[in-house]
Amino acid sequence: MGAVGDDPAAAAALAPLQRAGVDCSGVKRVAGGRTRRALILVEPAGGEREVRPERDPRVSFSRDDLDRARLESARALLVDSEDPEAASWAAELAGASGVPVVLDAGQSGEGCFELFSKVDFPIVSAEFAECFWDGSAREALREIASHARCMAVLTLGASGAIAQARDGNRVIESPGFRVAALDTTGAGDVFHAAFIWGLLEGLSVEAVLRAANAAAALSCRALGAQGGLPDREALEALLETQATS
Numbered sequence: 043m044g045a046v047g048d049d050p051a052a053a054a055a056l057a058p059l060q061r062a063g064v065d066c067s068g069v070k071r072v073a074g075g076r077t078r079r080a081l082i083l084v085e086p087a088g089g090e091r092e093v094r095p096e097r098d099p100r101v102s103f104s105r106d107d108l109d110r111a112r113l114e115s116a117r118a119l120l121v122d123s124e125d126p127e128a129a130s131w132a133a134e135l136a137g138a139s140g141v142p143v144v145l146d147a148g149q150s151g152e153g154c155f156e157l158f159s160k161v162d163f164p165i166v167s168a169e170f171a172e173c174f175w176d177g178s179a180r181e182a183l184r185e186i187a188s189h190a191r192c193m194a195v196l197t198l199g200a201s202g203a204i205a206q207a208r209d210g211n212r213v214i215e216s217p218g219f220r221v222a223a224l225d226t227t228g229a230g231d232v233f234h235a236a237f238i239w240g241l242l243e244g245l246s247v248e249a250v251l252r253a254a255n256a257a258a259a260l261s262c263r264a265l266g267a268q269g270g271l272p273d274r275e276a277l278e279a280l281l282e283t284q285a286t287s
Contacts, residue, residue: 043068043112045103047075058268068109075101082227089223089262097124105131114139118238121161122146123154133160137191142241146234162192163241165234171196184210193247197233199226202255205247216251219259219284228267233258236277256280 046052048071055077056066076098083092103125113119119136121129121143133143137160145161147154147170158164164186171182179196187194187206196204202218236257240250257277264270272280 043070043103043108045070045072045075045101045107047071047077047098047101048073049075049077051077051079068112070103070107072098072101077101084225084227084265089225091225091227093227103128108132110135113141116141117242119143120146120234120238121157122148123157124148126154126157130157130160133157137162143191144234144238144241146230148230158186158189158194159191161190163195163237164190165195165197165237167197167230168199180204195237195251197230197258199229200259203233203251205251214247214251216248216255219256219280221259221263223259223262225265225269226262227265229258229261231267232261232271253277253281256284 046055046069052071056069059066076096078095078097078101080093080095082094085091105128108128108131113132113136116136119132119141121133122145123129129145133145136143142163143161145157145164147157147164147166166182166186168179171179171186175182175185179198183194183196183204183206187208187210190208193205193207193212196206198204198218200218200223202216204216205214206212233254237250237254239257240253245253257272260272260276260280261270
């Protein structure tokens, strides 16, 4: 579920999802709207990138656009903080139905912070944590975990990820994987996807983090956010053959 404009970019954005068999019937098309896009600058060495996003405020998603039945029957729900009101309602509804809820906390603002207490697994980057909390990213992780329903996750790029339980008694550090990175664009999104895959597979927390780290690393081997997306076979091969760094 989400929103796009009615411009040619909408078809280009949805096409890879449709080819992969993803049901896009819950995507709202905003008449006269401009589909979200971004200019991404990638460093030639190492693949680090700078994202300059562009978003048409008309292309948004509200609570009224959500399908209650889909949320209540989902196996898992991923929300972000782009449209916090819709995300908050969706998270509350899904959570009440026993659906695990994961948050991609990529934006600042009051709406984002309020979401921490409505999801099971808030996932934040070290950069996000350091920008909006005084002190270290690890201190931010402890604070976020204290609000989450289950466990908070801090992503560290090539260095992997750290998870902390809500009660503060359990901290899990999961190192990153070694790859020849060409472009890190989209690695965070892949981390979230593989994290949810691991949850649905019934893996342990340690195995979920390791799978998410491995998938994110694999995605960095090609240009573009979707150029290096790994399939299950590639993911399992890396997990079996490469020790974490």
